[in-house]
Amino acid sequence: MLRLEQSEEKTTTYDAIVIGSGIGGLVAATQLAAKGARVLVLEKYVIPGGSSGFYERDGYTFDVGSSVMFGFSDKGNLNLITQALAAVGCEMQVIPDPTTVHFHLPNDLSVRVHREYVDFISELTCKFPHEKEGIKQFYGKCWQIFNALNSLELKSLEEPIYLFGQFFQKPLECLTLAYYLPQNAGDIAKKFITDPQLLSFIDAECFIVSTVNALQTPMINASMVLCDRHFGGINYPVGGVGGIAKSLVKGLLEKGSNILYKANVTKIILRNGEAVGVRLSDGREFFSKTVISNATRWDTFGKLLKGTHLPKEEENFQRIYVKAPSFLSIHMGVKAEVLPSDTDCHHFILENDWTRLEEPYGSIFLSIPTVLDPMLAPEGCHIMHIFTVSCIEDWQGLPVKEYEAKKELVADEIISRLEKKLFPGLKASIVFKEVGTPKTHRRYLARDSGTYGPMPRSVPKGLLGMPFNTTAVDGLYCVGDSCFPGQGVIAVAFSGIMCAHRVAADIGFERKSPMLDAVLLRLLRWFRTIA
Ligand SMILES: NC(=O)c1ccc[n+]([C@@H]2O[C@H](COP(=O)([O-])OP(=O)(O)OC[C@H]3O[C@@H](n4cnc5c(N)ncnc54)[C@H](O)[C@@H]3O)[C@@H](O)[C@H]2O)c1
Numbered sequence: 307m308l309r310l311e312q313s314e315e316k317t318t319t320y321d322a323i324v325i326g327s328g329i330g331g332l333v334a335a336t337q338l339a340a341k342g343a344r345v346l347v348l349e350k351y352v353i354p355g356g357s358s359g360f361y362e363r364d365g366y367t368f369d370v371g372s373s374v375m376f377g378f379s380d381k382g383n384l385n386l387i388t389q390a391l392a393a394v395g396c397e398m399q400v401i402p403d404p405t406t407v408h409f410h411l412p413n414d415l416s417v418r419v420h421r422e423y424v425d426f427i428s429e430l431t432c433k434f435p436h437e438k439e440g441i442k443q444f445y446g447k448c449w450q451i452f453n454a455l456n457s458l459e460l461k462s463l464e465e466p467i468y469l470f471g472q473f474f475q476k477p478l479e480c481l482t483l484a485y486y487l488p489q490n491a492g493d494i495a496k497k498f499i500t501d502p503q504l505l506s507f508i509d510a511e512c513f514i515v516s517t518v519n520a521l522q523t524p525m526i527n528a529s530m531v532l533c534d535r536h537f538g539g540i541n542y543p544v545g546g547v548g549g550i551a552k553s554l555v556k557g558l559l560e561k562g563s564n565i566l567y568k569a570n571v572t573k574i575i576l577r578n579g580e581a582v583g584v585r586l587s588d589g590r591e592f593f594s595k596t597v598i599s600n601a602t603r604w605d606t607f608g609k610l611l612k613g614t615h616l617p618k619e620e621e622n623f624q625r626i627y628v629k630a631p632s633f634l635s636i637h638m639g640v641k642a643e644v645l646p647s648d649t650d651c652h653h654f655i656l657e658n659d660w661t662r663l664e665e666p667y668g669s670i671f672l673s674i675p676t677v678l679d680p681m682l683a684p685e686g687c688h689i690m691h692i693f694t695v696s697c698i699e700d701w702q703g704l705p706v707k708e709y710e711a712k713k714e715l716v717a718d719e720i721i722s723r724l725e726k727k728l729f730p731g732l733k734a735s736i737v738f739k740e741v742g743t744p745k746t747h748r749r750y751l752a753r754d755s756g757t758y759g760p761m762p763r764s765v766p767k768g769l770l771g772m773p774f775n776t777t778a779v780d781g782l783y784c785v786g787d788s789c790f791p792g793q794g795v796i797a798v799a800f801s802g803i804m805c806a807h808r809v810a811a812d813i814g815f816e817r818k819s820p821m822l823d824a825v826l827l828r829l830l831r832w833f834r835t836i837a
């Protein structure tokens with residue numbers, strides 16, 4: 307990080323200030339820096355990455371959140387993490403994961419999502435032989451959409467020269483995407499599949515990437531993840547997920563831009579209604595041609611623009627989307643012998659009752675990244691990163707002692723369930739344990755109520771209602787998971803690429819047509835109101 311002299315703060319005008327260094331913010335920043343823009347990233351915490359950050363304790367390197375990495379392969383157009391790193395001259399070594407996730411579901415339904423598509427389909431068909439045709443048809447539709455996506459060069463859908471250019475070059479693919487844009491995975495699954503248990507399995511497939519069931523999951527997003535895991539595969543970065551943000555920061559600095567840590571933005575400064583800079587909690591102010599917020603839209607409009615009128619578009623967003631609950635996380639170090647030798651890296655556990663899928667503490671996510679990269683833990687030990695849905699309301703207003711006791715109690719119950727279902731002797735094998743609650747996530751990730759991201763209030767019209775990057779405030783852009791296409795590391799990386807393209811056009815680093823802009827932006831705004 308370069309030091310900024312005090313006089314420089316007041317006088318330097320950047321091309322863009324990015325609030326927050328989650329993957330969304332860092333991708334936007336590095337894409338702009340790669341185009342020659344001067345960018346300043348302001349991060350509240352002491353390291354970059356947000357929910358894709360890392361922390362070290364007692365010889366362990368823990369991923370804060372994300373461990374399942376889509377978009378990290380060396381082929382196609384959808385390897386957006388690889389592309390984002392390459393844009394600033396970085397490359398990371400990755401370890402291919404042979405199994406995306408091992409599902410442990412009610413009625414002893416166990417399904418491994420193998421890297422090879424044919425192996426996965428044959429395992430699923432073995433469990434549901436009477437649905438062989440339906441399985442082929444549903445996942446086949448996903449491939450049709452994925453192939454359309456993968457054929458496009460991905461840039462801002464809010465930039466007409468690019469968008470119309472893609473329609474001209476790939477009309478069939480663009481029409482396919484336009485057709486599926488307002489649709490959800492559950493409706494399409496129901497066209498081909500009738501077995502209620504298989505439909506519940508599709509719900510679980512969608513839930514792990516959208517925190518809602520298939521009927522509420524946009525078909526484009528479902529297709530993206532259900533196919534990329536077989537096309538490019540899931541690949542884990544050597545040294546842990548935190549390395550992605552560290553590499554992006556290195557690339558950012560090498561391109562002559564900068565990042566400041568412990569820089570808590572408390573206000574977006576407006577002049578004549580236009581965003582022109584930001585103020586930090588310690589009083590420092592920075593100015594720029596554009597401001598990009600990687601804080602959630604609830605934080606951006608509710609806190610950083612507090613006191614200004616909530617634009618109609620944001621009212622519309624909040625009408626369609628609510629904050630998904632937060633989660634309880636347990637980071638553990640365990641003795642290696644507790645794991646059977648063929649243990650997969652990622653597991654999803656829902657023991658007895660399908661109806662508990664979306665409930666707090668209903669299902670359990672478990673990642674064991676040391677299965678892929680043993681160097682993340684001391685010799686003879688593994689990392690277990692466990693998380694489950696939990697609401698902040700459950701944890702508020704408790705005196706410290708009760709709060710700590712509740713953490714222990716809830717974590718103990720989750721660990722007992724894992725011990726019973728998967729790993730006998732688990733409790734006795736624990737050598738390190740740290741529990742995070744929704745309050746922890748609110749504090750360290752600076753996300754309102756510790757939310758995991760946005761989720762539709764009811765059944766959405768696919769992705770139609772999800773806002774892109776421009777906002778009703780001139781000069782202010784949003785990036786991250788409360789923008790199109792939503793939650794997920796690869797999704798926010800796409801949002802970063804889109805955002806940087808739109809900003810670059812607005813500040814003269816890319817071509818733009820003001821007349822076409824006005825038409826397209828008005829049209830997209832209208833689409834969102836009918837969602
Ligand atoms: N694959 C997985 O296992 C997994 C797990 C967890 C999270 N994730 C994904 O990561 C995505 C989130 O990425 P993102 O880029 O939207 O954001 P993020 O929440 O990861 O990062 C936002 C960053 O902005 C900073 N910030 C917020 N307000 C600030 C302020 N006022 N001043 C300065 N800094 C501020 C935060 O400290 C944080 O570092 C989620 O959608 C989620 O799906 C994935």
Ligand SMILES: CC(C)=CCC/C(C)=C/C=C/C(C)=C/C=C/C(C)=C/C=C/C=C(C)/C=C/C=C(C)/C=C/C=C(\C)CCC=C(C)C
Nearest residue numbers: 374463483484515527530652653671672673791793794797
């Ligand atoms: C403009 C208009 C209106 C129209 C036109 C048409 C067109 C052209 C269109 C286009 C479109 C596009 C391009 C789109 C795109 C999209 C995308 C890219 C998407 C993506 C998505 C992604 C996602 C969603 C992802 C997600 C993921 C996630 C979330 C993950 C997670 C994970 C986890 C949680 C883990 C688990 C764990 C265990 C199990 C342990």
